[in-house]
Amino acid sequence: MSHVLVVDDDAAIRTVVGQALRRAGHEVTAVETLARLDRVLANGAPDILVTDVILPDGDGIDHIRGVAERFPALPIIILSAQNTLTTAVRAAEVGAYEYLPKPFDLDALTNAVSGALARRGVAIEDGIAEDDRALPLIGRSQAMQSVYRVIARVVSTDLTVLISGESGTGKELVARAIHDLGPRRAAPFIAINMAAIPRELIEAELFGHERGAFTGAAQRNAGRFEQAAGGTLFLDEIGDMPMEAQTRLLRVLQSGEFTTVGGARTIRTDVRIVAATNRDLSQQVASGQFREDLFYRLNVVPIALPALRERRQDIPLLARHFLENAALQGLPRRRIDSQAIDVLVTHDWPGNVRELENMMRRLAVLARDEVIDAEAIRAMMGAGRSAPGHAAEAGDGDLVRAVRTYLARLAIERPTALDDGSLYDRIIGEVERPLIEAMLARHGGNQLRTARAMGINRNTLRKRLDTLRIPTSGDDGISG
Secondary structure, eight states, X not given: OOEEEEEOSOHHHHHHHHHHHHHTTOEEEEESSHHHHHHHHTTOOOSEEEXXXXXXXXXXXXXHHHHHHHXXXXXXXXXESOOSHHHHHHHHHTTOSEEEESSOOHHHHHHHHHHHHHHXXXXXXXXXXXXXXXSSOOOOSHHHHHHHHHHHHHTTSOOOEEXXXXXXXXXXXXXXXXXXXXXXXXXXXEEEEGGGSOGGGHHHHHHOBOTTSSXXXXXXXXXXXXXXXXXXXXXXXXXXXXXXXXXXXXXHHHHSEEOOBTOOOOEEOOOEEEEEESSOHHHHHHTTSSOHHHHHHHTTEEEEOOOGGGOGGGHHHHHHHHHHHHHHTTSOOOEEOHHHHHHHHHSOOTTHHHHHHHHHHHHHHHOSSSEEOHHHHHHHHHHHSOOTTHHHHHHTTOHHHHHHHHHHHHHHHOGGXXXXXXXXXXXHHHXXXXXXXXXXXXXXXXXXXHHHHHTSXXXXXXXXXXXXXXXXXSOOSTTO
């Protein structure tokens, strides 16, 4: 149970705030002066400090400057009846987690406390704090603190969030945290991966379909918007959504209504939208691959997740966390020594947190000793790499090896993609664009000569150029 310390000289506020926080499951200590605050802090810091500004024996903001220096990981929420810009700026200057002007909504306070708990730091030397195990996100680096701060400010709202970051950085975990910490937590969290659904079925998956709407539609099916009613709809890999589906999604976001495929009845939607992408959507907008108006509809609150190499100080914590999780799931219990941690920290982790988690699980099963040392880490990293000369052979044109290498990487970064029906389109998509772009460049942008060289019809090439939105010079080859 978390401990919240409340400082306010108004007995009514102490009572009401205390009752609200206790109902939310927190232990509360309430005091009325800064002197009593210091006496409580002499026995150790609480999990959260909530303080007024004007107190009988001093200014709360001035006083917590020293408190913040003594307890740098302590989140502080400031309350004040001085509803001025100056007060808000002073609160920000001392590093307050949140500033709530009086009168404030009790739900806003309890949400702020929940958000602060999700990002507070606890100094530990080894292992994972009990409270951390309950959180979906692990990390105390400055980069992650910035992410936590945005999450804390957005959880109590229904604003649309766009999460960006490389594969394996934990975008779905952030989406789940936003849902689980917010007022929609009791309703469904529904995730859909745009890259894993055939283009022609995306609208039916999102909005549902009526019986007989298309071949094989033997009964009415509710789409993800209906399934997520009252909760959160997570649109993963939004950058892979085809243009026609983008247009339909935009209409839903604008109107809050949709119809099923093959249906005529208008359905009112009540979902929070959280989207994620590992692509640069602004570049896709510039190249015409993503609707600009949809981008701005989704990018209301952007959250950029750092790559693991940009938060190396979190690697020891994550590695121990994953080993502990593996033990809780019945795998052999392992520990990791400091030299092994040093090897992990210096690795670049192209697969990010997912790659680290997979490695820790493999080590839990395959390591010979209870304590994992640096040599075991190096051996595991070597086993995960391509064989010597492998990359060069693939680069020299060995497509068989290239495909096998791609599948091996996919098994680490996105293992579900090997079984979810998206594999053929993924591999063709990886090959088709660079092939067409390379051949266009080889033939000076002349589409007729490019089509002949590739052994396809010119109209087929033009269709693929349109579908893939590959920019051309305008030379269709008719006059060449």
